[in-house]
Amino acid sequence: MPKKISRPAATPYAGLTPACLLDAVESTGLRCDGRLAALNSFENRVYQVWLDSGESIVAKFYRPKRWSRAAILEEHAFAQELAQAELPVVAPLALNGSTLHEHAGFLLALYPRQGGRTPEFEDEETLRWLGRFIARIHAIGALADFYERPEIGWEEFGEAPVQYVLEHDFVPPDLRVAYESTARDVIGRIKQRWQEAGDFDVLRLHGDCHAGNILWTEPGGPHFVDLDDARMGPAVQDIWMWLDGEREARQRQLAAIITGYREFYDFNPRELALIEPLRTLRMLHYAGWLARRWGDPAFPASFPFFNTQRYWQDHILALREQAAVLDEPPLELER
Numbered sequence: 001m002p003k004k005i006s007r008p009a010a011t012p013y014a015g016l017t018p019a020c021l022l023d024a025v026e027s028t029g030l031r032c033d034g035r036l037a038a039l040n041s042f043e044n045r046v047y048q049v050w051l052d053s054g055e056s057i058v059a060k061f062y063r064p065k066r067w068s069r070a071a072i073l074e075e076h077a078f079a080q081e082l083a084q085a086e087l088p089v090v091a092p093l094a095l096n097g098s099t100l101h102e103h104a105g106f107l108l109a110l111y112p113r114q115g116g117r118t119p120e121f122e123d124e125e126t127l128r129w130l131g132r133f134i135a136r137i138h139a140i141g142a143l144a145d146f147y148e149r150p151e152i153g154w155e156e157f158g159e160a161p162v163q164y165v166l167e168h169d170f171v172p173p174d175l176r177v178a179y180e181s182t183a184r185d186v187i188g189r190i191k192q193r194w195q196e197a198g199d200f201d202v203l204r205l206h207g208d209c210h211a212g213n214i215l216w217t218e219p220g221g222p223h224f225v226d227l228d229d230a231r232m233g234p235a236v237q238d239i240w241m242w243l244d245g246e247r248e249a250r251q252r253q254l255a256a257i258i259t260g261y262r263e264f265y266d267f268n269p270r271e272l273a274l275i276e277p278l279r280t281l282r283m284l285h286y287a288g289w290l291a292r293r294w295g296d297p298a299f300p301a302s303f304p305f306f307n308t309q310r311y312w313q314d315h316i317l318a319l320r321e322q323a324a325v326l327d328e329p330p331l332e333l334e335r
Helices: 018-026 070-086 126-142 152-167 174-197 247-261 269-292 300-301 308-328
Strands: 030-036 045-051 056-063 102-103 108-113 203-205 214-217 220-225 231-232
Touching: 018 030, 018 045, 018 056, 018 108, 045 102, 045 214, 056 126, 070 126, 070 214, 126 203, 126 247, 152 174, 174 269, 174 308, 269 308
Parallel strands: none
Antiparallel strands: 030 045, 045 056, 056 108, 102 108, 203 231, 214 220
């Protein structure tokens, strides 16, 4: 049975009623016709909102206390910089001289609605196309640094979530020692692989380039959405999530991506040693993210598998398997 975890009486979005939501959008000067639909998002709250004109926009309400106002504006500036360079990134709308608005204690941004489907990651031409576009994003990202957003690394994505999970007693007592020892072991291996990678540059990244954040249209190709996790880091962070399957398949996928990537930007092969460390950090971070958000009623309802005996058994097993993968040679680029 799931462990009983106490929740706060009030949740971050308790006051975000439909009326409050529509008032927030109209506070920017737009006029709504009353229709809205919740979109798939858990970290923030995102809605499609219809206007009197018959068109619709996307309203994003930022999770309170996650990012500072300055950090959000830094994300918006990056998105606008990319859009101005004619890159396929969905940037926030500037209304009344600002992309960030506040209503009833909520920070929000409005975006044009962008349709599309999931890219066909098994198609090599699609991967080359994605490689070209992410390289163009990185070429712009390398022109300046983020100052309000952190750099991806094992502290925030590894050590911090493990510490939170342990301090708040999410792991069942009979699995606690196994979880802690396994997590500490993989973090140690991650640090070693990071050091073995040697010198590599960090730049402004999309940060979370999973399939759900890429919308494909015909004949336009990919549109990158949701820069909420943008931060500094190695270029390969925006690439490794597209690699799937056995080693031979991942090797072919990587070759296609980097072929496209190198048409617009250089790629440092040293970063290939970071692929499995980054994958492992995402696993650790995901468990910590669910734990940190467990007081939000949307999370127990949407992730009923979390915080069960079976979940932690499977998580420990997956980390042990990753420990073995971290000892394997990294993928290679064709010469």
